[in-house]
Amino acid sequence: MKRPAPTLHDVAIAASVSTATVSRCLNFPDQVAKQTRDKVMSAVESLGYSPNFGAKAMAARRTNTIGAIIPTMENAMFARGLEAFQEELRLHGFTMLVASTSYRPEIEEEQIKSLVARGADGLLLIGHERDPEIYRFLEAQGVPALITWVFDPRSERPSVGFDNRAAMMEMAMKVIEFGHTKLAFISAVTAQNDRASARLNGIQNAMSSAGLNANDLRCIETNYGIEEGAVAFDRLMTNGPRPTAILCGNDVLAVGALRRARELKIAVPQDVSIVGFDDIELAQVAYPPLTTVHVPHREMGRRAGQVLVDHVKNGTPIKSVLLPTRPILRETLAPVKAGS
Amino acid sequence: MKRPAPTLHDVAIAASVSTATVSRCLNFPDQVAKQTRDKVMSAVESLGYSPNFGAKAMAARRTNTIGAIIPTMENAMFARGLEAFQEELRLHGFTMLVASTSYRPEIEEEQIKSLVARGADGLLLIGHERDPEIYRFLEAQGVPALITWVFDPRSERPSVGFDNRAAMMEMAMKVIEFGHTKLAFISAVTAQNDRASARLNGIQNAMSSAGLNANDLRCIETNYGIEEGAVAFDRLMTNGPRPTAILCGNDVLAVGALRRARELKIAVPQDVSIVGFDDIELAQVAYPPLTTVHVPHREMGRRAGQVLVDHVKNGTPIKSVLLPTRPILRETLAPVKAGS
DNA sequence: TTGATAAATGTAATGGCTTACATAAGAAGT
DNA sequence: ACTTCTTATGTAAGCCATTACATTTATCAA
Structure with missing residues (x-):
């Protein structure tokens, strides 16, 4: 199907110069005489020439490419961060390659190998x-x-x-301050996911430090998705002792919970408080607007880009950056009802 | 920073075989004796070898890579479709490379060249x-x-x-059937965006065919974003003759409008109807749940993957596929109030 | 004019892999 | 044991750029 693309050599012939000259035209235009340059450029133009990346990478030993491997693009939180990451890279002449893993470690491994093989100068994980x-x-x-x-x-x-732990702990403390003692947690799958397990720990820490028994936390692990959040909420409210506040591992699960609450005619926050995590756009448009933990996704993407580029280009050692998060109180968290 | 990665040659030496044998081990394992294969594989393992993609692509003249270039990853509708597209590609041994353009034509051009240079066997645009x-x-x-x-x-x-035109026309007809004659449209930017302009046309067509004057359509063009939708809604309701129904170019704008309506204490759908387009998850969790046009994004991604892979692999000519859309009536569209 | 210096261009080695072809080693048939 | 096929492995020629180095051409001072 693919017919052979024009090569440097073809251009050289068309412009009747050597391949070296063509290469220089493209990479260091001011090293070649204007007259020659014009000749070459018009040949490039008319042939629709574009340098072969593989050959270029091989000869130049660098690709100006950085790979990013994320669990899923369907999560707005990653999408945002990556968009900012890419913008930052572009600024420095780097290209981003994205791959997603659907949260499957074996796919992640495959994607990492693939991006490395493609000559990525660095990776975002x-x-x-x-x-x-x-x-x-x-x-x-x-x-x-x-x-x-x-x-x-x-x-x-x-x-x-x-x-993640501290951020969730802070939020859990807030919830506890509101008088809640019967807590539940709708968690993302914690296996192979340190963010999810750190968030769980955060809640447990908050409970302990407030004198509650961390073992009393009812916890449901579920996959990512609105419907999944809804189902988990259902189980929490239908079986076993009813919590008065439900923390969720992320906003999507929280919004699912919110929806099911409406369907079950359970009033939020009067009958039960619900809080999320991430503060994606969804959180503000949910009804009632969701109380959640704000995470500076764009800022994170930008900073990550800076740090990585600086390392790849100049060899600056990678230094950790801790970004601040903060609980955003909107309308789904309220003081516990007397008598609950 | 980067120290030289092991090459085929290194592996060949470590396993004391020729490079050809190593290559075959990796690409056609059954062509080489089990004993040799084991020897080679363990050398690969211990050296942490990974083939250089550029060299491979150059030698083999194919990359099994397909590039996808989208306006933005922050739009769930693209994210969804792409996720499905990628899954389909994986099934056939292809890898997807994504790039986003922020709706800027010059960046799109750059990205297209970059992906082509990288040897993409095909492109999704x-x-x-x-x-x-x-x-x-x-x-x-x-x-x-x-x-x-x-x-x-x-x-x-x-x-x-x-x-896009027919889909939006169908929705506009529905709106008109509900008795609305004073329509407004919050549109995405139409320049360089045939989807946006087709949707506008759809509404105009519907108005004309219902005997309304298409010129009466109040139309605001705005960038993508919840806040942008809110602002547009505000302008529409504050200045000029108030519409009784507002169609939006996509769900995100619609949700923004919805939010502002709540803030302005304008009841939806009692005082004004609002409809969206795309049917992303946002639409269901919005409050009230948004009436919108359903588009089968995942299905589209899957089909696109099939068609493209089939073309690249087997040379099957690319045939157009028309996917059905349909208006989803939820709660933000209601009959026009008597007297409006 | 000429010789020296700078600017422009060309020559050819290089990078890591695949693969057609050549060769060597085993298996099988007589 | 000896030829004839297979099967396994090796040899070496590309693929398409970049770039150090060599060479040619232009420039300028004396």
């Missing part, structure tokens, strides 16, 4: 938790990787992100 | 409208491009998508 083998591989390949969306003070690997 | 020069370039490079998210019966270029 989400979260710390992955097979150590992968870190060894990146090491062997000499490809730097920047961890984001998390900031784990205990990890030796630098990252640009926020402290 | 959104909408027909772009500089003819680009189509010529793709032609010269022999890279097939599939147009999606639109289906324009009048275009000679095949596409997999839906008829």
